[in-house]
Amino acid sequence: AEKMSAPTMEERKACWGARDEFWQCMDRHADDASKCEKLRRSFESRCPQQWVKHFDKRRDFLKYKRKLETEGYHPPEATGKS
Amino acid sequence: LREEKARRRRARRQAELRALALGQGDFQLLDQAGRRRCKADFRGQWVLLYFGFTHCPDICPEELEKLSRAVALLEQEPGLPPVQPLFITVDPERDDVAAVGRYVRDFHPRLLGLTGSPEEVRAASSAYRVYASAGPKDEDGDYIVDHTVLIYLLGPDGLFLDYYGRSKTDAQIAQSVRRHMETYEPLLD
Numbered sequence: 001a002e003k004m005s006a007p008t009m010e011e012r013k014a015c016w017g018a019r020d021e022f023w024q025c026m027d028r029h030a031d032d033a034s035k036c037e038k039l040r041r042s043f044e045s046r047c048p049q050q051w052v053k054h055f056d057k058r059r060d061f062l063k064y065k066r067k068l069e070t071e072g073y074h075p076p077e078a079t080g081k082s
Numbered sequence: 083l084r085e086e087k088a089r090r091r092r093a094r095r096q097a098e099l100r101a102l103a104l105g106q107g108d109f110q111l112l113d114q115a116g117r118r119r120c121k122a123d124f125r126g127q128w129v130l131l132y133f134g135f136t137h138c139p140d141i142c143p144e145e146l147e148k149l150s151r152a153v154a155l156l157e158q159e160p161g162l163p164p165v166q167p168l169f170i171t172v173d174p175e176r177d178d179v180a181a182v183g184r185y186v187r188d189f190h191p192r193l194l195g196l197t198g199s200p201e202e203v204r205a206a207s208s209a210y211r212v213y214a215s216a217g218p219k220d221e222d223g224d225y226i227v228d229h230t231v232l233i234y235l236l237g238p239d240g241l242f243l244d245y246y247g248r249s250k251t252d253a254q255i256a257q258s259v260r261r262h263m264e265t266y267e268p269l270l271d
Contacts, residue, residue, distance in 0.1 A: 004222060004223065004224060005181070005184070006136035006137045006176070006177075006181060006184070006185065007137075008184070008188075009143070009188040012140075012143060015139075016140065047139075048137075048139075048222075048224055049220055049222065049224065050137075050139070050220055050224045050225060050226050051139040054139045054226055055139065
């Protein structure tokens with residue numbers, strides 16, 4: 001199979017722009033993905049699949065970090081142990 | 083007294099760096115014009131080096147832009163030796179000479195990009211203790227390479243003098259490089 005070319009600078013910027021629009025929509029709608037379907041599709045069409053996965057993980061991590069910073073860390077409850 | 087303390091601190095750091103001797107050993111790679119480049123070719127030059135890969139989603143372009151801006155800031159200062167910006171791939175399977183050529187031209191005009199066989203590339207990255215690990219391939223055969231994200235400063239004797247992480251700005255890097263240039267003493271005799 002032929003090697004896929006890496007995205008060019010223009011393609012990278014188009015991907016990041018689509019990602020940012022999707023994320024801004026999610027921020028506005030408290031992460032209700034159903035309100036941002038069009039932008040999600042645009043994001044997925046402009047970015048390689050691997051990058052979509054990478055940015056989804058990045059967003060989850062940033063949300064988790066923000067949660068830790070605002071709410072603090074709550075260790076999971078211990079399962080029944082004697 | 084303060085000068086004496088600073089001198090002793092620098093001497094201690096020099097001794098640490100000499101013991102660490104990061105970046106010893108040769109590398110034999112190809113630049114974006116297909117020319118053979120070995121480590122000795124960079125002797126006598128200050129180098130800012132970044133390891134990355136062209137399929138990188140965002141971190142590599144950001145770090146290379148920052149590296150390019152740091153070099154541009156230093157170029158504006160009269161009397162400083164030029165700094166060679168250098169990119170070495172951690173994804174030799176995909177980043178051949180043509181791919182590296184397409185990638186580096188979006189950054190500093192003097193940015194040199196190096197690639198080679200997997201063995202040659204691995205030798206170069208392990209000489210600088212760069213961690214690189216290719217992730218799982220998806221159905222298109224695409225994958226992300228997890229890797230150390232650092233910009234390395236190499237002195238004219240080819241050894242590592244300093245490193246800069248994601249949080250360092252272009253101005254901070256330029257200022258650090260300038261300071262190293264002003265206080266430079268060769269690590270190797």
